[in-house]
Amino acid sequence: MSVVAEQAAKKNYLAGLREALLEEMEARPDMVCIGEDIGLLGGAFGVTEGLMERYGPQRVIDAPISEAAIVGVAIGLAMQGRPVMAEMQFIDFISCGFDQIVNNAATMYYRTAGKVNLPIVIRGPSGGYGGGGPYHSQQNEAWFAHSPGLKVVCPSTPADAKGLLTASLRDPNPVIFYEVKELYRKRDIEEPIPDNHFVPLGSASIRRPGNDVTVVTYGNPAYLCLQASDELSSEGIDVEVIDLRTLVPMDDETVIQSIRKTNRVVVVNEASRTCGFAAEVIARINEMAFEYLDAPPLRVTRADTPVPWVKPLETAVLPSVESICDAIRRVARF
Amino acid sequence: MAKDSTTVTEPDSQAPSTETQSAANRARDLLTPEDHLEILRQLYLTRYFDVRLIKEKRRGRLRGTLYSSHNQEAILVGTIFGLRPTDWLSPIHRDMPAFFLKDLKSGWDDPNRMGMSIQEVCAQVWGKATAPGRARDNWSHIGDAEKGIICSTSMLAGTIPVAAGIAYDFKLRGFDGVVLTYNGEGATAQGIFHEAINFAAIHKLGVITIIENNQWAYGTPVELECPTKDVADRAKGYDIPGLIADGQDVLDVYDKTMWAVERARRGKGPSLIECKTFRAYGHGDHDDDRAAKYRNSDDVDKGRSRDPIAVYKAELVRLGILSQAEADAYKPEGKHAIETTDEDFPPAVVAALKEAVEFAVNSPMPEPDEAFRWVFAEDQP
Numbered sequence: 152m153s154v155v156a157e158q159a160a161k162k163n164y165l166a167g168l169r170e171a172l173l174e175e176m177e178a179r180p181d182m183v184c185i186g187e188d189i190g191l192l193g194g195a196f197g198v199t200e201g202l203m204e205r206y207g208p209q210r211v212i213d214a215p216i217s218e219a220a221i222v223g224v225a226i227g228l229a230m231q232g233r234p235v236m237a238e239m240q241f242i243d244f245i246s247c248g249f250d251q252i253v254n255n256a257a258t259m260y261y262r263t264a265g266k267v268n269l270p271i272v273i274r275g276p277s278g279g280y281g282g283g284g285p286y287h288s289q290q291n292e293a294w295f296a297h298s299p300g301l302k303v304v305c306p307s308t309p310a311d312a313k314g315l316l317t318a319s320l321r322d323p324n325p326v327i328f329y330e331v332k333e334l335y336r337k338r339d340i341e342e343p344i345p346d347n348h349f350v351p352l353g354s355a356s357i358r359r360p361g362n363d364v365t366v367v368t369y370g371n372p373a374y375l376c377l378q379a380s381d382e383l384s385s386e387g388i389d390v391e392v393i394d395l396r397t398l399v400p401m402d403d404e405t406v407i408q409s410i411r412k413t414n415r416v417v418v419v420n421e422a423s424r425t426c427g428f429a430a431e432v433i434a435r436i437n438e439m440a441f442e443y444l445d446a447p448p449l450r451v452t453r454a455d456t457p458v459p460w461v462k463p464l465e466t467a468v469l470p471s472v473e474s475i476c477d478a479i480r481r482v483a484r485f
Numbered sequence: 486m487a488k489d490s491t492t493v494t495e496p497d498s499q500a501p502s503t504e505t506q507s508a509a510n511r512a513r514d515l516l517t518p519e520d521h522l523e524i525l526r527q528l529y530l531t532r533y534f535d536v537r538l539i540k541e542k543r544r545g546r547l548r549g550t551l552y553s554s555h556n557q558e559a560i561l562v563g564t565i566f567g568l569r570p571t572d573w574l575s576p577i578h579r580d581m582p583a584f585f586l587k588d589l590k591s592g593w594d595d596p597n598r599m600g601m602s603i604q605e606v607c608a609q610v611w612g613k614a615t616a617p618g619r620a621r622d623n624w625s626h627i628g629d630a631e632k633g634i635i636c637s638t639s640m641l642a643g644t645i646p647v648a649a650g651i652a653y654d655f656k657l658r659g660f661d662g663v664v665l666t667y668n669g670e671g672a673t674a675q676g677i678f679h680e681a682i683n684f685a686a687i688h689k690l691g692v693i694t695i696i697e698n699n700q701w702a703y704g705t706p707v708e709l710e711c712p713t714k715d716v717a718d719r720a721k722g723y724d725i726p727g728l729i730a731d732g733q734d735v736l737d738v739y740d741k742t743m744w745a746v747e748r749a750r751r752g753k754g755p756s757l758i759e760c761k762t763f764r765a766y767g768h769g770d771h772d773d774d775r776a777a778k779y780r781n782s783d784d785v786d787k788g789r790s791r792d793p794i795a796v797y798k799a800e801l802v803r804l805g806i807l808s809q810a811e812a813d814a815y816k817p818e819g820k821h822a823i824e825t826t827d828e829d830f831p832p833a834v835v836a837a838l839k840e841a842v843e844f845a846v847n848s849p850m851p852e853p854d855e856a857f858r859w860v861f862a863e864d865q866p
């Protein structure tokens with residue numbers, strides 16, 4: 152491929168998501184999308200741009216501002232065997248639909264002894280670093296990882312965005328899908344996306360191989376970890392960066408394999424510290440690979456505060472390249 | 486609004502319609518000429534504040550999203566003007582001016598009045614340490630218990646139950662205050678909207694729900710948000726008055742509000758007031774261009790054709806409170822925010838904003854260490 156053609160084939164994160172939705176809507180005439188402003192407007196961020204034009208207002212529902220009803224309706228549709236994509240305009244608003252998700256959707260298969268499964272993807276823009284304040288910066292995946300019956304996904308690259316959304320839409324279970332809104336249109340992560348790209352849920356990816364310290368992360372901090380790794384390589388610390396991509400089910404195997412090699416680990420999650428997903432990852436490492444550890448595992452997370460609005464405050468509480476480097480150094484030199 | 490004959494009603498739960506209301510009991514008739522001139526100044530101030538922010542935003546000086554209140558000023562001024570200083574408010578994203586309109590008639594410069602100063606509100610927009618919440622959350626997410634303003638979250642309709650809690654406290658104390666909450670018509674689809682009004686109605690609390698029906702909730706038209714002919718009809722389910730006000734007419738908004746407020750003060754419980762208006766621009770400034778995709782320009786022109794400043798000035802001329810020449814002295818009406826100039830507004834309004842913006846610009850940013858503070862009450866300010 153010429154340089155020009157290759158450039159042209161590069162796609163951003165948002166395009167990856169949109170492609171997945173369009174292809175699944177095309178392939179599955181029974182699929183329905185529901186959410187606020189997803190039709191006429193094409194979504195607050197444009198992820199559903201063109202969907203209503205193509206598939207009409209029956210299959211692409213501009214819902215009232217009713218997150219609980221959006222999820223509940225999705226459950227009813229899914230009970231009838233239809234795959235459903237339910238959009239939260241910001242993932243922060245998922246709390247308004249919380250009961251329907253954790254009590255109804257998450258437990259349906261269990262309660263019906265395996266008779267009723269729910270192919271629902273609840274997706275939406277998440278994450279901080281954009282100056283959105285407490286209600287437009289959340290990364291609240293731990294709430295749902297803590298609810299048995301829900302799968303939880305968070306891609307960080309354009310190809311993973313497409314491949315994982317495709318896999319989520321084809322999954323027979325309810326999936327909570329965290330999109331990193333700061334990556335939607337980020338130019339320097341654009342990449343070509345193979346046709347029919349599919350990334351199975353529950354598979355982590357090694358974003359950078361290394362021998363000295365394993366860093367386990369997902370979402371936006373994956374880039375901070377890669378940057379930290381570059382900086383530390385000049386100090387002679389060779390970091391392996393694992394992007395979990397799926398939290399539930401988690402790819403324990405890839406993490407444990409890496410720790411057998413490096414014997415040291417730092418886990419980074421963007422959300423607040425107490426009971427964040429990093430705590431779960433470290434607990435699993437302790438259970439499965441304690442004997443391989445040469446240093447106590449550390450975590451880098453947001454402080455136990457909301458995400459404040461103005462930049463200096465937001466920066467103070469969120470994980471940074473600096474705080475990640477510090478943790479890696481401490482583990483490396485232990 | 487006529488009630489269904491099968492509904493059990495108390496005599497005064499009938500809300501007044503514009504036709505049946507006799508001139509003698511309209512709240513507007515007790516307004517003095519000075520009151521009228523203050524209302525007009527407040528309309529100018531509300532418009533100018535928005536215009537100024539739109540211009541600052543376009544110059545890249547502000548962060549976050551600006552939800553313009555252009556064309557909806559009569560709702561803010563008309564609902565707030567007649568309140569007592571001790572009443573409470575809960576404004577939302579489109580109501581930025583409400584924070585300083587509260588108790589504004591006690592004096593624009595009065596530091597002790599029961600509303601935020603224009604300076605403080607600008608400091609909030611500029612994200613400075615002098616903002617009421619020290620810029621920990623953005624734009625309209627500010628409150629002040631001492632001044633009777635509920636600090637809202639982003640979650641639409643989420644402060645109505647809080648308003649009910651405050652009004653329940655009033656009831657326990659035997660205090661006849663009221664709490665006004667503001668909501669777009671789209672927010673009326675939230676479950677919490679109904680749970681909260683239900684509670685307030687059962688306990689006859691002084692909660693007045695203002696609906697700013699600007700026909701659009703982001704990119705979704707009102708027909709897809711609400712199945713009843715009028716949003717006010719939602720009140721029927723709770724057997725409370727559902728009033729409809731002309732949101733372009735500050736005096737109609739004022740009359741309807743005062744009717745509901747007086748009723749609430751007498752312990753008769755909540756009301757809902759739908760103010761019909763039209764959203765002037767995109768949902769937020771980020772949506773100004775995209776909005777053309779889902780709203781056609783004829784509808785937009787029609788929706789903006791009755792500028793509340795023009796409507797009110799015409800009435801003041803009719804009442805003999807303004808001469809035509811006085812009415813024509815300042816004419817921002819009908820103009821897009823960026824087409825207006827300072828000459829379109831009274832000098833006192835321009836000066837008030839100038840001072841407030843200077844205060845905001847010259848205020849310090851909060852220190853990064855503050856980010857870790859005030860998670861728990863043990864950490865005292």
Ligand SMILES: Cc1ncc(C[n+]2csc(CCOP(=O)(O)OP(=O)(O)O)c2C)c(N)n1
Nearest residue numbers: 244579639640641669670671672701702703
């Ligand atoms: C619970 C919840 N869901 C979604 C949103 C995102 N959102 C912010 S404003 C808005 C539209 C609001 O429309 P409306 O209530 O009519 O008020 P308007 O903006 O028209 O004044 C939406 C969907 C939100 N803030 N809260």
Ligand SMILES: [Mg+2]
Nearest residue numbers: 669670701702
């Ligand atoms: Mg609206």
